[in-house]
Amino acid sequence: MRQIVLDTETTGLNPRSGDRIIEIGCVEIVNRRLTGNNFHRYINPERDSEEGALAVHGLTTEFLSDKPKFAEIADELRDFVSGAEIIIHNAPFDLAFLDAEFDRLGLPAFKTHVHTVLDTLVRAKEMHPGKRNSLDALCDRYGISNAHRALHGALLDAELLAEVYLAMTRGQNSLTIDLIGAEESGSGEGETEPAQLAEILVLCADETEIAEHEALLQKLDKDTKGKCLWLTKPAEENPA
Known part of the structure; x- marks a missing residue:
């Protein structure tokens, strides 16, 4: 147009x-x-x-x-x-x-x-x-x-x-544009290859960070008089 x-x-x-x-x-x-x-x-x-x-x-x-x-x-x-x-x-x-x-x-x-x-x-x-x-x-x-x-x-x-x-x-034609792009880049049937995910990095807390976290929880528990939710253990499920 x-x-x-x-x-x-x-x-x-x-x-x-x-x-x-x-x-x-x-x-x-x-x-x-x-x-x-x-x-x-x-x-x-x-x-x-x-x-x-x-x-x-x-x-x-x-x-x-x-x-x-x-x-x-x-x-x-x-x-x-x-x-x-x-x-x-x-x-x-x-x-x-x-x-x-x-x-x-x-x-x-x-x-x-x-x-x-x-x-x-x-x-x-x-x-x-x-x-x-x-x-x-x-x-x-x-x-x-x-x-x-x-x-x-x-x-x-x-x-x-x-x-x-x-x-x-800008948003009026986005769906149409996306569909056209998929057809042009696909195998002729509008299908596209799934994108590859980047490698997921898992960073674990070290001993110092764990100790600081535990100290913070203990302080919260003291301030709330033993009602800190993060220290509350979930009730064990009754055996079937």
């Missing part, structure tokens, strides 16, 4: 007020493996970023001024995501911006070009109700390092989200 983890950076928070996409990052997963076949583009939004957004992504108007406009990368993006399951954290945000960009070009909504959209924020809230479920919080929860993430970046965040998604869903 082909999956695409997608993230965007934007000039602000509201596409209806004219905010635009300035960066798109897509990370490809096939059969739960990162392929390295990623899609990443910076985009000239033809406007400045809001101050708050600029503080998050750090992509200045000057830096973006010579980058392609969305119309120039739209077909390439559609080809890359076509037919795939799209994985997004807080999907309504990114989809609203993508739909707005597509609408400017007279194209159908983004969802019509892909198979399905999976929102990892919704999945995380179901798995961890009442807890923080931001991308940073999920990285901490699943032990994924994001120390190199000084600023938000679409490709970097998509790469982190891909690792988070694989960690969140």
